[in-house]
Amino acid sequence: MKKLFLISILLVASFCSYAGITYAPDTVQSRFFLLERLTGTKYMDAGHRNEGLYFIEEWTPGRIILESGEEIDNLSLHYNGFQDQLLWLKDRTVQIILDKNIVSEFFLMKSGVTYHFKKYKIKLAKDNRDTYCQELYEGKVKLLVIRKCKLDSDAFNEEMLYYIYVPRPVYCMLIGDKIYFLKNARIRSIYNAFPGKKDSLRQRIRQQHLKVKNEKDFIATIHALEDILLL
Amino acid sequence: MLYISFCLLNAFVNIPLVAQNSPRSAQSTNRGLSCPESAYVHTDRDLYVAGENMFFKMYVTPARTLNAGTTSSVGYMVLRNQKSNILNLILRLNEGSSFGCVYLPDTLKSGVYELVAFTNFMRNYGENIFFRKELLIVNRFDKLLDNLYKTDSADNKQRQRQRQITESPVLNASANLFKLVPEKDSFATREKIRIAIIWSSNKTNHQAVHASLSVKAMNPLTRIPLEPIPVYTDTAEAKMGMNALPDQYLYLAEEKGIYLKGQVKSIDNKPVKDECLFISTIDTAANLQYSFTNDSGNFQFLLDNYYLGKNIVLKSWKNEPNIGDNKIELEDKFALHNAFIPHLPYISINLKKYIYNSQEITQIRKSYHTSENTIDTSLSKNHRIIFPYLYFNPDAVVYPANFMALDNFKEINANLLPGSALRRSKDIYTIFLFDNLTKGMFTRPAPIFLDGVFIDNANPLISLNSDDIEKIELCKSVRVKGELEFPGLVSVITKKHINDYNRYKSSALIVRIDNFSDKVLYTSPAYDKEGSASRMPDFRQLLYWNPEITLKQGEKSYFEFFSSDNLGEYLVEIRGFNSDGIPVSAYSKIKIYR
Numbered sequence: 001m002k003k004l005f006l007i008s009i010l011l012v013a014s015f016c017s018y019a020g021i022t023y024a025p026d027t028v029q030s031r032f033f034l035l036e037r038l039t040g041t042k043y044m045d046a047g048h049r050n051e052g053l054y055f056i057e058e059w060t061p062g063r064i065i066l067e068s069g070e071e072i073d074n075l076s077l078h079y080n081g082f083q084d085q086l087l088w089l090k091d092r093t094v095q096i097i098l099d100k101n102i103v104s105e106f107f108l109m110k111s112g113v114t115y116h117f118k119k120y121k122i123k124l125a126k127d128n129r130d131t132y133c134q135e136l137y138e139g140k141v142k143l144l145v146i147r148k149c150k151l152d153s154d155a156f157n158e159e160m161l162y163y164i165y166v167p168r169p170v171y172c173m174l175i176g177d178k179i180y181f182l183k184n185a186r187i188r189s190i191y192n193a194f195p196g197k198k199d200s201l202r203q204r205i206r207q208q209h210l211k212v213k214n215e216k217d218f219i220a221t222i223h224a225l226e227d228i229l230l231l
Numbered sequence: 232m233l234y235i236s237f238c239l240l241n242a243f244v245n246i247p248l249v250a251q252n253s254p255r256s257a258q259s260t261n262r263g264l265s266c267p268e269s270a271y272v273h274t275d276r277d278l279y280v281a282g283e284n285m286f287f288k289m290y291v292t293p294a295r296t297l298n299a300g301t302t303s304s305v306g307y308m309v310l311r312n313q314k315s316n317i318l319n320l321i322l323r324l325n326e327g328s329s330f331g332c333v334y335l336p337d338t339l340k341s342g343v344y345e346l347v348a349f350t351n352f353m354r355n356y357g358e359n360i361f362f363r364k365e366l367l368i369v370n371r372f373d374k375l376l377d378n379l380y381k382t383d384s385a386d387n388k389q390r391q392r393q394r395q396i397t398e399s400p401v402l403n404a405s406a407n408l409f410k411l412v413p414e415k416d417s418f419a420t421r422e423k424i425r426i427a428i429i430w431s432s433n434k435t436n437h438q439a440v441h442a443s444l445s446v447k448a449m450n451p452l453t454r455i456p457l458e459p460i461p462v463y464t465d466t467a468e469a470k471m472g473m474n475a476l477p478d479q480y481l482y483l484a485e486e487k488g489i490y491l492k493g494q495v496k497s498i499d500n501k502p503v504k505d506e507c508l509f510i511s512t513i514d515t516a517a518n519l520q521y522s523f524t525n526d527s528g529n530f531q532f533l534l535d536n537y538y539l540g541k542n543i544v545l546k547s548w549k550n551e552p553n554i555g556d557n558k559i560e561l562e563d564k565f566a567l568h569n570a571f572i573p574h575l576p577y578i579s580i581n582l583k584k585y586i587y588n589s590q591e592i593t594q595i596r597k598s599y600h601t602s603e604n605t606i607d608t609s610l611s612k613n614h615r616i617i618f619p620y621l622y623f624n625p626d627a628v629v630y631p632a633n634f635m636a637l638d639n640f641k642e643i644n645a646n647l648l649p650g651s652a653l654r655r656s657k658d659i660y661t662i663f664l665f666d667n668l669t670k671g672m673f674t675r676p677a678p679i680f681l682d683g684v685f686i687d688n689a690n691p692l693i694s695l696n697s698d699d700i701e702k703i704e705l706c707k708s709v710r711v712k713g714e715l716e717f718p719g720l721v722s723v724i725t726k727k728h729i730n731d732y733n734r735y736k737s738s739a740l741i742v743r744i745d746n747f748s749d750k751v752l753y754t755s756p757a758y759d760k761e762g763s764a765s766r767m768p769d770f771r772q773l774l775y776w777n778p779e780i781t782l783k784q785g786e787k788s789y790f791e792f793f794s795s796d797n798l799g800e801y802l803v804e805i806r807g808f809n810s811d812g813i814p815v816s817a818y819s820k821i822k823i824y825r
Contacts, residue, residue: 033533034487035713036521039621042709042716044668068536068617070487096711101623 034072038064040096043087052165055079055134055147056110059089064098065105077108079117081147082165084132086117100130120144122172122179133172136219141229142174143222145215173222175229185218190225200228267293268303268484270348270362271460271814273806275445275753275776278367278452278586280593281339284602285310285366286753288330288443288778289322289348292812303350305485309565310335310366311345313573319565321489323614323747327808328441330778332606332751341369342378343573351564352484358569365574367452371590371597379578408432408440408784411803411819418823420796421758421769426803426819427789428782440782440815442807444790448772449800449820451582460806460814483531489539491744492531493561495524495547502528503557507548507715510534512541513732514683517621517704517722521548521715535619540746542732544684546739559740592770592797599767607752621680621712622720625704626667631697640692643700650707651721653689660689664719667707673718680722684735691734692723701726752778758793771795780807794823 051057055078062077064086076089086103088096100119108115115134122131137143149165171182173193182189187205191198204210210221222229268291275286289306306322306329317339322329348362369376414425424446483490491510495503506524510532511517518537522530545559576582596602629647637643644653650665652672661676679686706720732741753776756769775792782788803819 036533037535037619037713039710039712042668042711066617068615090711090714094711094716099620099623101620102617 031072031074034066034070037066037068037070037102038072038088038096038098039102040088040098043095043097045095048163050163050165052149052167053080053082053163055081055115056108060108060110062109063107064103066102067104069104077106079106079108079132079147081149081167082151084146084148086132100132106132118144120174120179122146136215137222139223139226140175141222141226143219144172144174146170146172171218173229185212185215187212187221190221194229197228197231200231201225204228268350268353269293269360269812270306270350270353271806271808272308272346272348272362272364273443273445273778274346274364274366275773276447277364278369278450278589279335280586280589281335281341281368281370282337282593282597282602284332284334284606286330286332286445286751286773286776286778287346288328289324290441290808291324291327291350292808292814293327302484302486303352304487305351305489307349307351307564309345309347309567311347311567311571312340312342313571316565316567317344319745320748321745326441329748330443330750330752331748332753333748335368337371339368339370340378341373341376342367343575344368345571345573347567350485351482351490354482354564358567361567367576369586369590371593374587374590376578376583376586379575408809408815409782409817411805411817413803413819413821416820416822418794418821420794420798420823420825422794423759423791424774424794424821425789425791428787428805430785432784438784438810440780440784440807440809442780442782442805442815443778444775444780444803444805445773446775446792446801446803446821448797449802450585451579452576453802455802455818455820457804457806457816457818460808460816487533488536489534490531491534491561492529493545493559494528495530496528496558496560498556498558502526504528506530506557508532508545508559509548509685510538510543510545511680511684512538512543514618515724516618516683517680517685517720518619518683519621519680519685519712520619521712534744535617536614537616537619538744540744542741542743544732544735544739544741546685546687546735548678548685561740561742589772592772595768595770601767601769605753605755605771605773607754608749610750610752621717621722622704622706622710625720625722626707627705629703629705631700631703634697636697638696640689640695640700643695643697643703648703648705651705658690660693662689662721664705664707664721666709666719668709675718677719677721678717680720681734682723682725686735687738689721695723695725699725699727755792769795770797772797774801780805798823798825 059076059078062075063071063073064075064077065071076092078087078089078095079085080087084100086098086100086106088098090096103119105116105118108117117132117134119130120133121129122133131146133144133146135142136145146169148168148170150168152164152166169185171185171189173180173182180193182193187210190201194201204225205221208224210217210224212218212221271290271292273288273290279285287308289308291303291306304324306324308318308320308322309316310318310333317336318333320331320333322331344366346362346364346366347358349358349360353360367379369379409428409430412427412429414427418424426446482492495506495508497503502524504524504526506528508522508524508530510520520532520535520538522532524530545561547557547559593602627649629643631637631643631647634647637646641653644651644662652663654661654663654676662679663672663675664677665671666673676688679689679692681691701724704720704722704724706717708719710717710720735741753773755771755775772795774794775790777790799822801821801823803821804816805818806814806816808814
């Protein structure tokens with residue numbers, strides 16, 4: 001297995017050089033060596049089927065930035081929103097819950113779209129703990145979303161061993177060191193988070209005819225309101 | 232089939248691929264290629280007195296024939312005499328350069344020494360492409376200078392032969408982009424000196440020049456005009472180098488960090504393949520890096536920065552808890568195979584006078600401790616170090632001191648460690664843990680760490696009692712590190728956890744890993760500020776050294792510093808490279824009078 005893996009990375013290196021890609025002799029090797037930095041616990045499915053547990057249902061190619069700053073790409077990853085865990089599929093068979101302490105950021109790629117998650121210290125419930133947040137907008141104001149999900153108890157069927165999870169995203173804005181939680185991806189939640197700026201926010205929204213129907217609109221709205229939010 | 236297709240493709244593209252598993256085949260593809268990197272070191276002077284500091288800047292530039300960026304982030308420098316290496320330095324390259332300072336030991340004998348600089352990747356092409364520079368170092372108390380007169384005809388012949396080899400591939404590619412223009416030709420002692428950079432063309436160019444500037448007392452050995460900076464572009468040197476290449480290794484470009492290489496051999500000196508090796512060091516938590524040997528018994532680690540500057544314990548890990556008799560040999564990157572045949576200088580009366588004068592100046596500077604004032608180490612940043620944890624949240628942590636005192640580890644295990652079984656077979660103790668995931672015992676013994684260091688079996692633990700052990704941590708699920716899967720983990724931290732590496736010596740190799748050299752700047756006294764008029768004698772022969780110069784074409788820049796009480800002619804010399812890796816140099820002369 002190890003040999004096959006090594007041969008495959010060498011084939012990639014051969015192809016890269018043949019294709020005229022700038023010769024970087026260490027890149028492929030360092031990925032091989034950096035895999036060693038990944039630590040975690042082996043995970044086994046309990047046997048039942050989960051729907052909606054992972055941010056993207058199937059294993060997706062991804063990239064990890066470690067706390068050391070080192071980057072490892074081309075990993076099969078899964079993000080479990082229920083337990084806020086990042087899973088790595090090693091050798092196509094072994095599922096590993098990666099230690100949160102070693103991962104600083106990760107990127108999931110699907111259909112040409114990259115989803116960027118970063119670890120933040122966010123106070124959820126009682127404790128101040130590291131949480132993976134997806135970065136929806138990165139300006140002077142950052143719009144983050146914690147991709148939490150909740151087990152839908154109504155849909156639970158003991159015989160079928162079938163679990164359905166429903167998304168319960170938690171939106172928050174990071175301005176400087178301060179975090180503002182938003183109830184949902186709606187304009188009203190922005191007013192509630194910034195009651196002192198409500199009038200100026202409302203004026204801008206009216207001027208620019210901003211409407212929020214989905215998450216994409218919400219991101220555009222935050223971008224349009226950025227200067228007011230920063231005041 | 233896959234392997235065959237790989238070989239065919241590899242042969243077709245003919246690039247110096249590097250791999251752990253097939254160093255020989257990969258190495259053969261290197262033949263006839265230029266090295267993509269070239270090293271150069273600019274030193275503050277060429278003649279030193281033992282006991283002085285030598286300031287330097289190392290440049291690693293991409294070869295001009297290959298349109299590739301510099302890949303190495305680690306550089307190596309050796310100062311050696313004919314017999315052995317005197318100083319070995321590891322430099323952290325930032326955008327292809329690094330600088331620093333080395334103290335030349337007081338005890339050095341007078342003689343010609345060689346400064347050698349290279350990167351790990353350059354080693355694939357043989358030592359002939361390494362940067363080499365000869366330095367004359369004289370002992371402070373050596374008035375006879377006997378060593379400098381020794382000459383041997385055999386040495387001369389060998390030297391001539393070596394010269395032919397080393398000098399042939401050098402291309403003199405210095406570009407005269409600018410001039411160094413001093414405010415005036417002569418300056419009084421302790422007067423402010425201003426030197427401007429005048430560009431040959433007024434056109435502004437965004438291309439930056441990274442350079443180092445020295446202003447040093449001229450001596451009879453100083454060559455004017457300056458010797459050009461050597462840049463290797465020809466393929467000839469690669470061919471020559473490959474012939475001298477040791478067969479069993481292949482050297483990776485150290486882009487991400489330092490590679491630690493070695494070989495595992497059996498008692499009968501045969502390479503041991505597929506051996507798993509661990510690196511760990513004494514600390515308050517289990518830590519680990521691993522590597523596997525290839526078919527040739529070779530292994531290499533991309534060393535975690537955490538291990539730099541520490542003693543490491545390097546040993547094999549087998550699933551079976553027997554102590555192997557294999558030998559682990561580490562490669563010495565600083566071992567140079569080409570002999571150093573010094574070019575002895577012609578000792579003229581003027582040179583002798585200069586040397587005697589320098590010896591006296593050094594003696595005075597030593598007496599007044601003024602040399603220490605020229606060093607600024609404030610740039611030596613502590614790089615972020617991440618501890619190579621093997622686990623973060625153990626399933627159980629036991630502090631034996633919190634319980635009734637127990638006499639040995641057998642009792643501790645039986646009474647205090649839940650889900651842990653100590654087993655004995657042929658006088659070797661092992662620990663088996665309960666698997667939280669499968670709800671059964673693991674079938675393989677758990678790896679054990681004593682004070683952070685991996686040990687083969689539980690034998691060293693047996694004699695430990697409650698007073699010896701601070702805590703025991705257990706991981707009772709399959710822990711994964713890269714390719715490895717551990718059937719749980721046991722980590723025992725003792726109360727003393729002293730740096731006693733001898734307890735691991737019997738079954739492991741213990742080596743000290745060198746750290747990166749500090750970045751050191753040169754500082755010179757300023758005589759224009761109130762109260763700064765020092766009564767201390769100032770006979771500096773090095774007036775100025777600035778290794779961190781960035782010039783932009785067309786932009787005005789100048790440098791200011793003060794002259795010393797040492798009279799004579801000084802050489803102002805700037806050397807460096809532009810963004811394309813093209814060497815640039817310029818010089819000028821000034822005089823200091825009373």
